[in-house]
Amino acid sequence: MATNGTIDTLVIYGVGLIGGSFALALKKAGAVRHVIGIDRSPAAARRALELGIIDAVGIGPEAVKDADMVLLATPVAQTAGVLAGLLPFLGEDAVVTDAGSTKADVAAAARSVLRDRVGQFVPGHPIAGRETNGPEAAVGDLYVGKKFVVTPLAESRPEDVDRVTDAWRACGAIIHRLAPEEHDRVFASVSHLPHLLAYALVDDIANKPHADLLFQYAASGFRDFTRIAGSSPEMWRDISLANGAALLGELDAYLAQLALLRERLAAGDGAALEAVYGNAQRARRNWIEAIEAAETPAPQDNAE
Amino acid sequence: MATNGTIDTLVIYGVGLIGGSFALALKKAGAVRHVIGIDRSPAAARRALELGIIDAVGIGPEAVKDADMVLLATPVAQTAGVLAGLLPFLGEDAVVTDAGSTKADVAAAARSVLRDRVGQFVPGHPIAGRETNGPEAAVGDLYVGKKFVVTPLAESRPEDVDRVTDAWRACGAIIHRLAPEEHDRVFASVSHLPHLLAYALVDDIANKPHADLLFQYAASGFRDFTRIAGSSPEMWRDISLANGAALLGELDAYLAQLALLRERLAAGDGAALEAVYGNAQRARRNWIEAIEAAETPAPQDNAE
Known part of the structure; x- marks a missing residue:
């Protein structure tokens, strides 16, 4: 990793909407030099290369050997298998993070596979999704103004937590922090x-x-x-x-x-139905107003 | 009613999103000469007048005496009360229709209140909604390309069914027909x-x-x-x-x-969960594709 915070080599597992958009956003921000993509679908990896999302296709887990950051953007059930594969090749200074929608299971998988090197793992979850998938769906502004929830382990190295949150901040995300179970x-x-x-x-x-x-x-x-x-x-x-x-x-x-x-x-209790419907309508309106108020100024990192 | 199909006098009960948009669309199409609005909220009626949605505010049900069409755009539970109020003033040649989201109850209310004059009633339901309300929400193109479901009673006069569907067609709607219970x-x-x-x-x-x-x-x-x-x-x-x-x-x-x-x-039966999720995803995709295929040419009345 260069001293100015730029990532020299980023490896992404899964070059679809989430991983691909992370790579594009970092490139747009000038925050990464070289992106290697690994995908179980060779066609998807080739497509990501054609689209300029990644600079090289990694054939196997040995692709992580020069990485200073690895992002797992694969279905959460694959976390343990992917970590086990890459562990023998992972440098001491690399940080591994993920973008899964669940965190306690990911934390458990990381502890069980990485063992004494689990400090290099920083789980996280970008709150941005669409119902589209694949490299074609990836866009450079997917995370602008969206939340990224970092859920560090007690063992995570503090400087690695910063590297991960800095990267998501460079993608335009607003950083939040929760415990994995919460x-x-x-x-x-x-x-x-x-x-x-x-x-x-x-x-x-x-x-x-x-x-x-x-x-x-x-x-x-x-x-x-x-x-x-x-x-x-x-x-x-x-x-x-x-x-x-x-x-x-x-x-x-x-x-x-x-x-x-x-x-x-x-x-046929109309009053009781109307009370539930009315309470829901009010709560939703208050929520929407709060979101819109929060979004009025350019979103800044205000919640970490 | 003029012989060319233009409505001379339309009375709308409820000058909000549904009733107001019906009036605006008919005016835009040149399909109505004079619109009278009746609303339980005097402020809403005044606002509809200011916005040019209606040409006059009707004070009570006697406002229907010159109407050739009356639209009820009020919550469905008010149907019987509104019909009872206007019946003494309703001309023999007038048609009454509604825009409620339920139809069997509306049909029952109409039969019970209008009795031997129920043939003048043609229930219907425009499938167009927003979560906004009131005269400000009304727009002239709300019904363009949307479905209008006419649910005639066995007693409805055939020429009245045509007058109602002609009016909705003039608003840009696509006419469908179902029995009220269906x-x-x-x-x-x-x-x-x-x-x-x-x-x-x-x-x-x-x-x-x-x-x-x-x-x-x-x-x-x-x-x-x-x-x-x-x-x-x-x-x-x-x-x-x-x-x-x-x-x-x-x-x-x-x-x-x-x-x-x-x-x-x-x-923990992942295969069974995935089967349900996958079936839902496929069914939804097929549905969206069918909608989009249907909407590609300018929507025409093709379903009556």
Whole structure:
């Protein structure tokens, strides 16, 4: 790593939306000199090279030997396998980070595989997604004004935490910090459960005998409600399993809420329904207003 | 009504998004001469007049005496009361229609109130909505390329069905036809249930002790998933109650689906989760592609 904070060699595992956008954003900021991409799909790696997202295709884990930073942008269930593969080639000064949507499982995988070198690992999660995938979906401004949640391990080397947050800051992200377990409880509630609910609704409708008629009348509200059901099934299978305990807890709370609403609906209790709907409308409006107020000045790093 | 299909006098009950946009669209098309607006809020009626949405404010139901068309754009629970009020003043040649999101209850209200004059009533539902309300939200192109579902009663006079569909066609809408009960089953599935689910999720989160922390990390996926929870609680209370039986049926099917997913999640059955997620992703993609294919040429009336 150059003394001015520029990354000399960055290796990204997974050259799709998340990894590819990280590389493009760092290049745009002049914060990286050389990017090597590794992907289980040779076609995706070639495409990323053609698009200028990466400067070279890494054939195997030995590609990390000159890296000063490695980003894992692969489904979270692959973390242990990828770390085990690259460990023999990892330099003492390199930092490894990830972009997975769950953090406690990633922390556990890192501890179990990296052992006495786990201090070189700094888990993190950029809060930016789209329902598109692959190198073509990567853009240099994906992270501008978005949150990056760093979830350092107790063992993470402080200077490595800084290197990782500096890189995401160079991508335009706003840095937040949570403990891995806290991160997972928060995202089970506001991200993982909504994904499961959206997938469940579309699957439910698609399996009905008159699904074609139903879809014919689905409109913009349905489209927005189910947008997240366009996300990668493999990625969300992994997230659901990795954060299973927290997700089950949130699902059970929601099922209890639906059972209550069902009772009120069956009883024709309009006042109770309106109270729930009104409370939700107010809470959402307050949330949107708070987001918009926060976004009015150019977003700055104000939460670390 | 002029012989060329132009409406001489239109009376709209409710001068907000739906009623106001209908008036603006007909004016834009040169399909109406004079619009009278009636609203329970005198301020809204005045505002609609200032904005040129209506040409006069009707003080009471006697305003319908010269109408050749009356549109009810009020919450569905008010249908019977509004019809009872206007019936004594309604001309023999006038047609009354509505824009409510439920149809079986509206049909029942019309039969019970209008009795031997129910043939003058043609229920309908424009499939266009936003989470904004009031005269300021009204726009002349809200219905362009959107569906209007006419749900005629067996008693509806055929020429009145044509007058209503001609008016919506003049607004740019694509005309579809369903029986009232069929309409309600379809919309319970693709509209009413998603609204209930979105309200329930936001209310659930808002009531948690750490709601502020959770909302802080809610991102664009959550925003889209819950957009419909920004809709009017009063309107959706009425819809939920009016279509209660169909909505309960859809909710129960969905709860059964969630119970199954919960079991799979608790068992760590990744393959089963991925199958559901993958089926949903495929079904949604096929649906979006079908919509986009249908929208590629200028939308024409092709479904009646």
